[in-house]
Amino acid sequence: MPTLDIDRLDKSYGEVRALRGMTFSVAGGEIFGFVGSNGAGKSTTMRIALGVLAADAGVVRWDGRELDHAMRRRIGYMPEERGLYPRMTVADQLVYLARLHGLTPAAARRSMERWTEVLGIAPRRDDEVLKLSLGNQQRAQLAAALVHEPEILVLDEPFSGLDPVAVDVMSGVLSEQAAAGVPVLFSSHQLELVERLCDRVGIVQAGTMVAVGSIEELRTTDERRWLVDGPAGASWAAAVPDVRVVSAQGTRTVVEAAGPGPDDVDQRVLAAALAAGPVREFTRQQPTLVELYRDVVAAPVPQEVSA
Missing domain, CATH: 3.40.50.300 (P-loop containing nucleotide triphosphate hydrolases)
Structure with a gap:
């Protein structure tokens, strides 16, 4: 073509x-x-x-x-x-x-x-x-x-x-x-x-x-983020090491690995959620184009461009 x-x-x-x-x-x-x-x-x-x-x-x-x-x-x-x-x-x-x-x-x-x-x-x-x-x-x-x-x-x-x-x-x-x-x-x-x-x-x-x-x-980024539809609130997730809570609305909680973290951090998140109650959904989340765009335009302009 x-x-x-x-x-x-x-x-x-x-x-x-x-x-x-x-x-x-x-x-x-x-x-x-x-x-x-x-x-x-x-x-x-x-x-x-x-x-x-x-x-x-x-x-x-x-x-x-x-x-x-x-x-x-x-x-x-x-x-x-x-x-x-x-x-x-x-x-x-x-x-x-x-x-x-x-x-x-x-x-x-x-x-x-x-x-x-x-x-x-x-x-x-x-x-x-x-x-x-x-x-x-x-x-x-x-x-x-x-x-x-x-x-x-x-x-x-x-x-x-x-x-x-x-x-x-x-x-x-x-x-x-x-x-x-x-x-x-x-x-x-x-x-x-x-x-x-x-x-x-x-x-x-x-x-x-x-x-x-x-x-x-x-x-496709190095960021590791998961959506959990399960226990209400985010107290269960806040207690998981190497993880931070991105958002929590009712039973839907989005968590993110804080830094490189261990390879099994996703399993730790899932285990903590199951220990707190039934889990209906557990999926890896990728950033949307809106999120990518915000990250890109919020980044400093390269020196050779701003010159």
């Missing part, structure tokens, strides 16, 4: 270093979640990939070749700020954009009809964009990114402002595009959704990629 490669991008705005060595790749058929705080460099990276901004250094490649204007026409882009013409109808706008990408009038019309149907805005085709709800404007914006049948999808906050039904529809569309071999790169602050939908995730801080991998790879 061809790969979209972001290779050592640098970008400054005056004295502000927006990107420093930004590097990652998105393979064909993969959904890649791009997460980070506001101002971390996500939108700047996407705009450089689209050619909207020029990088100070670095290169963006598709299938081993540096992206040029012709290749960028094959990208479907959805900006964070909605970029549709407010007084054009949805249908006219999508046909117009498809024609700009080289589709014939008939093909552009068919594609417009297909995507407005898939995204649930077919009844609003003849409405001006400004008359749509924010959620339907977001659907129309995604249709604009898809109407020319792109080979690459780059989406900046595509789920912003959507209700749960619309989120499911859009998630299904992105999964179908990936299944067809399209690399899908999208940014989002909805980390639970990213965790559910993405094959791999990159966490950005201060213009550089600080963690990247599959959810399972990112969640």
Whole structure:
């Protein structure tokens, strides 16, 4: 499968270093979640990939070749700020954009009809964009990114402002595009959704990629934590050596090994719980993407990045 490669991008705005060595790749058929705080460099990276901004250094490649204007026409882009013409109808706008990408009038019309149907805005085709709800404007914006049948999808906050039904529809569309071999790169602050939908995730801080991998790879840490659904309260767990209580709600207690600890600390936890009462569940817990993200962004910025 061809790969979209972001290779050592640098970008400054005056004295502000927006990107420093930004590097990652998105393979064909993969959904890649791009997460980070506001101002971390996500939108700047996407705009450089689209050619909207020029990088100070670095290169963006598709299938081993540096992206040029012709290749960028094959990208479907959805900006964070909605970029549709407010007084054009949805249908006219999508046909117009498809024609700009080289589709014939008939093909552009068919594609417009297909995507407005898939995204649930077919009844609003003849409405001006400004008359749509924010959620339907977001659907129309995604249709604009898809109407020319792109080979690459780059989406900046595509789920912003959507209700749960619309989120499911859009998630299904992105999964179908990936299944067809399209690399899908999208940014989002909805980390639970990213965790559910993405094959791999990159966490950005201060213009550089600080963690990247599959959810399972990112969640594999040296931290040892267990969930116990058994005796109410946490007094039984507080008495176990080399263990600290993370949380306790009713009968559900989360405990964590304090430091390296002995290899059998899990058995000690289980034995203490059983001694205090019946145990209905005892499972090893891995951190969620939300917890991983908090740990990463709370860490000090590396000196070479902050310089």
